[in-house]
Amino acid sequence: MFDVIVVGGGPVGSYAAGELASRGHRVVVCERKNIIGEDVCCTGIIGSEAFSMLPLAQMVGGAIIREARAARLFSPSGRLVRVSKEEKQAYIVHRPVFDAGLARWAQGKGVEYLPGSEVRSVSFGGSSAVVEISGRATPLEAKVVVLACGFGSPLPQKLGMGTIGDFVVGAQCEIGIDGLNEVEVYFHRKLAPGFFAWLAPTFEGRALAGLLSRRNPGENSPGVTRGRI
Numbered sequence: 001m002f003d004v005i006v007v008g009g010g011p012v013g014s015y016a017a018g019e020l021a022s023r024g025h026r027v028v029v030c031e032r033k034n035i036i037g038e039d040v041c042c043t044g045i046i047g048s049e050a051f052s053m054l055p056l057a058q059m060v061g062g063a064i065i066r067e068a069r070a071a072r073l074f075s076p077s078g079r080l081v082r083v084s085k086e087e088k089q090a091y092i093v094h095r096p097v098f099d100a101g102l103a104r105w106a107q108g109k110g111v112e113y114l115p116g117s118e119v120r121s122v123s124f125g126g127s128s129a130v131v132e133i134s135g136r137a138t139p140l141e142a143k144v145v146v147l148a149c150g151f152g153s154p155l156p157q158k159l160g161m162g163t164i165g166d167f168v169v170g171a172q173c174e175i176g177i178d179g180l181n182e183v184e185v186y187f188h189r190k191l192a193p194g195f196f197a198w199l200a201p202t203f204e205g206r207a208l209a210g211l212l213s214r215r216n217p218g219e220n221s222p223g224v225t226r227g228r229i
Contacts, residue, residue, distance in 0.1 A: 013148030060101030172210030
């Protein structure tokens with residue numbers, strides 16, 4: 001029997017697992033994907049305070065694409081407001097590299113990983129928890145289960161933790177673009193109703209373009225011109 005079963009091998013799951021293992025606990029991570037960091041849809045902007053609180057940069061060498069000290073904000077009327085500071089405000093990281101690096105760091109602490117293991121249910125009896133995994137005949141047992149399975153998992157609701165009453169839908173893709181050196185954020189009622197859209201520079205000549213909306217984001221993208229919406 002394990003001390004802790006962590007459901008989800010993303011950054012939160014891997015970091016929690018590594019910290020628990022470093023304190024002497026026997027930990028296993030159940031990750032539904034076959035490869036850690038595979039098919040991650042995330043812009044990868046992490047505030048500098050996270051790096052000052054946690055030694056993330058030291059854990060995952062090579063994951064940082066660039067530093068951010070400024071951002072360009074476009075209001076609903078199209079007005080541009082630029083905010084900047086001398087100090088680093090955020091880091092833009094390569095999420096697949098970042099996720100895989102955190103998993104390697106956790107494994108170095110003694111954490112066991114079970115890729116391709118989708119958790120079907122979690123139940124409790126006596127002093128232990130039982131975790132059933134798709135395609136695995138024998139369930140896992142542990143004293144504690146940590147849910148780090150993200151927004152889309154039905155497990156929290158199945159365990160009586162309530163339902164999510166308010167949410168937004170997102171879409172993102174990588175594009176080729178020249179001359180973009182700062183993050184741009186767009187507040188626009190037609191483009192991203194109820195939320196915002198963004199351009200985030202990554203590698204030279206590349207950027208991530210995305211939006212969050214309270215309705216289907218695919219309906220909101222036509223007719224958008226960078227810097228004038």
